Amino acid sequence: MGKSLLDKVWAAHAVRELPSGQTQLFVGLHLVHEVTSPQAFQMLREQGLTVAYPDRTIATVDHIVPTHTAVRPFEDEEAEAMMSAIERNCREFGIRLFDPSSGHQGIVHVIGPELGLTQPGMTIACGDSHTSTHGAFGSVAFGVGTSQVRDVLATQCLAVQKPKLRRIAVEGALPPGVYAKDVILHIIRTLGVKGGVGYAYEYGGAVVERMSMDERMTVCNMSIEGGARCGYVNPDATTYAYLRGREFAPPDEAFERAVAWWSSMASDADAPYDDVVRLDGSSLAPVVTWGINPGQAIAIAEAIPRPEAYGADERETAEDAYRYMGWQPGTPIAGTRIDVAFIGSCTNGRLSDLREAARVAKLGRVKPHVKALVVPGSQAVARAAEAEGLDDIFRAAGFEWRLPGCSMCLAMNPDKLRGRQICASSSNRNFKGRQGSPSGRTLLMSPAMVAAAAIEGAVTDIRQMLAGSAR
Amino acid sequence: MSDLIPIRRVSGRPIPLRGNDIDTDRIIPARYMKAVTFDGLGAYAFYDVRFDARGQSTGHVMDDPRYQAKGPRVAIVNKNFGCGSSREHAPQALLRWGIKAFVGESFADIFFGNCLTLGMPCVTAEEATVAALMTAVEDDPAHDLVVDVETLTATYRGRTYAVRLPDAARRQLLDGTWDATRVLLAARDAVRATAERLPYVRSFRP
Ligand code: SF4
Numbered sequence: 001m002g003k004s005l006l007d008k009v010w011a012a013h014a015v016r017e018l019p020s021g022q023t024q025l026f027v028g029l030h031l032v033h034e035v036t037s038p039q040a041f042q043m044l045r046e047q048g049l050t051v052a053y054p055d056r057t058i059a060t061v062d063h064i065v066p067t068h069t070a071v072r073p074f075e076d077e078e079a080e081a082m083m084s085a086i087e088r089n090c091r092e093f094g095i096r097l098f099d100p101s102s103g104h105q106g107i108v109h110v111i112g113p114e115l116g117l118t119q120p121g122m123t124i125a126c127g128d129s130h131t132s133t134h135g136a137f138g139s140v141a142f143g144v145g146t147s148q149v150r151d152v153l154a155t156q157c158l159a160v161q162k163p164k165l166r167r168i169a170v171e172g173a174l175p176p177g178v179y180a181k182d183v184i185l186h187i188i189r190t191l192g193v194k195g196g197v198g199y200a201y202e203y204g205g206a207v208v209e210r211m212s213m214d215e216r217m218t219v220c221n222m223s224i225e226g227g228a229r230c231g232y233v234n235p236d237a238t239t240y241a242y243l244r245g246r247e248f249a250p251p252d253e254a255f256e257r258a259v260a261w262w263s264s265m266a267s268d269a270d271a272p273y274d275d276v277v278r279l280d281g282s283s284l285a286p287v288v289t290w291g292i293n294p295g296q297a298i299a300i301a302e303a304i305p306r307p308e309a310y311g312a313d314e315r316e317t318a319e320d321a322y323r324y325m326g327w328q329p330g331t332p333i334a335g336t337r338i339d340v341a342f343i344g345s346c347t348n349g350r351l352s353d354l355r356e357a358a359r360v361a362k363l364g365r366v367k368p369h370v371k372a373l374v375v376p377g378s379q380a381v382a383r384a385a386e387a388e389g390l391d392d393i394f395r396a397a398g399f400e401w402r403l404p405g406c407s408m409c410l411a412m413n414p415d416k417l418r419g420r421q422i423c424a425s426s427s428n429r430n431f432k433g434r435q436g437s438p439s440g441r442t443l444l445m446s447p448a449m450v451a452a453a454a455i456e457g458a459v460t461d462i463r464q465m466l467a468g469s470a471r
Numbered sequence: 472m473s474d475l476i477p478i479r480r481v482s483g484r485p486i487p488l489r490g491n492d493i494d495t496d497r498i499i500p501a502r503y504m505k506a507v508t509f510d511g512l513g514a515y516a517f518y519d520v521r522f523d524a525r526g527q528s529t530g531h532v533m534d535d536p537r538y539q540a541k542g543p544r545v546a547i548v549n550k551n552f553g554c555g556s557s558r559e560h561a562p563q564a565l566l567r568w569g570i571k572a573f574v575g576e577s578f579a580d581i582f583f584g585n586c587l588t589l590g591m592p593c594v595t596a597e598e599a600t601v602a603a604l605m606t607a608v609e610d611d612p613a614h615d616l617v618v619d620v621e622t623l624t625a626t627y628r629g630r631t632y633a634v635r636l637p638d639a640a641r642r643q644l645l646d647g648t649w650d651a652t653r654v655l656l657a658a659r660d661a662v663r664a665t666a667e668r669l670p671y672v673r674s675f676r677p
Contacts, residue, residue: 015658015665020648021639024655026665028672036558038507047652052659053666064505078505085507119671129557129581145559145585146509147650155655157662160584161639193492194551197580227554229580254675261670293492293554313550317492410501410556431496431555438500438519 002268005121005234006165006200009140009265013123015157022159028122028139030152031108032059032095034086035412036127040149041089049154054094056156058117059086061099062107064412067375067402070100079413093153106378106404109133109346113217114380116246120235120262125152130346130428132223135232136216137239138266140200142230163229164198164274169205172282177463179356180215181348181426181446183207185287185297187219188226191277192314193295196228199274202267203233207281213242214352221347222428225294234266286462288333289430289444291321296430297444300461303332324432325441326420334459336443339421341372341454342435343399343447345409348426349377351384353447357426358390360451360462363469366398367457373415374399375407399454411436424453475647478590478620481572483543485608485616485627486532488517493548494555495582499564512560513567533568537612544568545616547605548575552593553582562586572618574625574634576601587640590649592620594634604632620644 003011015024037059044050051057064079074080090097098104104111109130112118118134124141125131127149134141148158168191170183188195201223208216216233223231233239240259243249250258285299296318298305306329307318322329343349343357354376366372374394376382382404385391391401408415409427416436417423423435423442430442443459452462503515521531528534546565552575553561562585573586573593586593596604607627608616617626618634620641625632636644643649655662666672 012669013665015661018639018648018654019646020642022643024658024662026662026669028669035504039509039559042508049652049656052662076505082505082507122671127557127559129555131557143557143581145557145562145581145588147559147585147588151588151652151655154652155659155662156666157655157658159643159651159655161637163580193554194577194579197551197577224555224581227551227579250671250675257670257677258675261675293494313491316490320490410496412501412505429494429496429555431494433500433519434496436502438524 001272002270004165004202004267004271005138005232005265006140009121009123010162018159022161025123025158025160027125027152027156027158028056029117029124030057031112031124031126032057032149033063033108033128034061034082035063036146037149038082038085038089039146040153041093043150044153051093051095051153053156057095057153059090059095059097060105060108060111061086063406063410065405066413067405067407067415070403103379106380107346107349107406109221110349110377110381113137113213114378116243116249119243119249120239121265125158129224130221132230133217133221133346135220135223135230136213138232138235138262140230140232143224163200165202166199166275166277167202167204167273168277168279170203170207170279170281171205172207172280174207174281174284177466178284178286179446179448180211180218182284182287183281184219184222185289185294185444186284187279188222188295189287189297190279191226193225193293194227196223196226199228201228201231203231208233209236212352213238214350217350218347222294225428235262286446286449288449288459290325290327290333291318292324292430292432293317294428294430294444296321298333300334303330306330334461336422336459338370338424338453338458340417340423341370341450342408342423342425342427343373343450344375344377344407345427346377347428348447349375349381351381353426354381354385354390357447357451358393360448360455360465361393361397361399363465364397364455366454370454370457372399372454373402373408375402376404378404408435410434424450424459426450476590477647478592478644478649480617480619480621481543481545481592482615482617483545483571484540485545485547485612486538487547487605487608488532489549489605491550492554493552495553495558495561496555498553498561499558504558504560509560509563509567512564516564516568543571545572545574545618546570547601547608548573549601550576552578554579557581559585562589562591566591574601574604574618587643587649588651590644592618592636592644594618594625594636596625596632596634600632
């Protein structure tokens, strides 16, 4: 019987089995941001600990940074205090910080891959649940809490339980207008928001194998929304081509040796799985969420389901979602008027996402009642997009072109919904209040669908729009 | 570093927090995470559910006069409690509000782990058990709910219910190694040896 990538990475990083039955796991790359780390550094100080492997931790700032100005000090004193704290902590403990002056700042899950820090076969941890994004490279990457951030800083290790493994094979080929975001929203809708609890997800099949690294990151990013703490794709030629030449990737003379090791870490053909799920990518349509968790999603042509359509388990949440969203049962999701359009986040804030959105932005102008934001995932994404003139396309169509950060994905900076505004968003969470207003409403969808909604002023089927433009 | 503190039993006044898929954004809205410490988070636990736009109480169970006990509390929850963000701010806020343990149908992975590193047991029970426990508490909340990690039981008003806890978590609570730092630090040499075996740590040098 062969081994899975999870088995191999786990074995390579296992320091020892702990008496509790957990594994002491070495962490190859630790990423840090300003929201979940200051308390961890404080714990180090209080407990008289140092950072064990300072060069295996990289820090950046993303959650609280304003996207309309880079001027310091920030107007928001709390944000400024958090910014100063991470600067001081990184200085004091000898950790490299990619702040806005570095030219490498951005959302932590965008900069790790684009700098070549994220590599196959690694274990990666970060005090952030979307650390699963890095699994796109064939790493075992998961989010941890602040006390565990302290553990990684102090020991470069975590005490963790090895998860079970579910392979999700998406076969066929995606129709035009259907994106990686639709694939993962469909997976979550199918398996449920708690379907992955206790599991790692291995994504494969023809659709995933054909995906670019950006697309694989979109899929792995939302593993946690399906309950799976980590999700990965086996590394292949696409992975290696992406990494070659990146700043922190192995240099040319070592690259072939690296590829040999990376390839050896991929799952064997006869690897064991605790569960296998097969889905047909050819039958997918654009997906939009209608409720208050990412599993409450429907295809664009469907009507918002009645709560009775859900099983006993999910009915209560569905009823709660109905009350919060204020829908009439049975209304189609297409045509829902929106107030705000948000393109960005670690799910869909990369260059290819902005390209797809810009392609749609060229087809019209943002409706006057819509506030539309484009927030690149990193400074590098912003530079590349500007070099292609995407910023001009967006501005000309009435979108605001912002500085990189998390922005309205969780609204810890000034970018927030107001009141009960409805936002078409390329981010990953539609939880109550997620986008900054306690009564704000979020509809998750692909960046192209967000751009289309901005232009129509309402949720719309991107396929029709693209077909119309081709005629 | 603190000494090893075994947690065999947690007892406190119960509070039922009904609902499936209660996410950590709801437990602590992101705007209250703009601070460099966890201090004071207790006041903002479930803030947007407890207070309306004008800051008036919505009559949430946490503000219900029947549930205003001093001292430690034990929360009773339904399915997939603590899903979403990895923010330790969520268990920290609940801990600071007074909750020291949970009995629920199921918990999200990261939330469960975060609670464990804070020494807060999250034990699970059958749907029917949780329902019975919630009803018993809502009938009369003025007694202590005892979660026993050793015997894997929850006891309320003389009735004892069976609960579950993964073996690893149970052992960590019982032997006081739930705060993992000390355990992890003890293996320094083995950590170094593991690191040196990894080709990427050696920068893929042969
Ligand atoms: S973009 Fe959103 S989900 Fe991603 S790290 Fe930032 S806040 Fe978290």
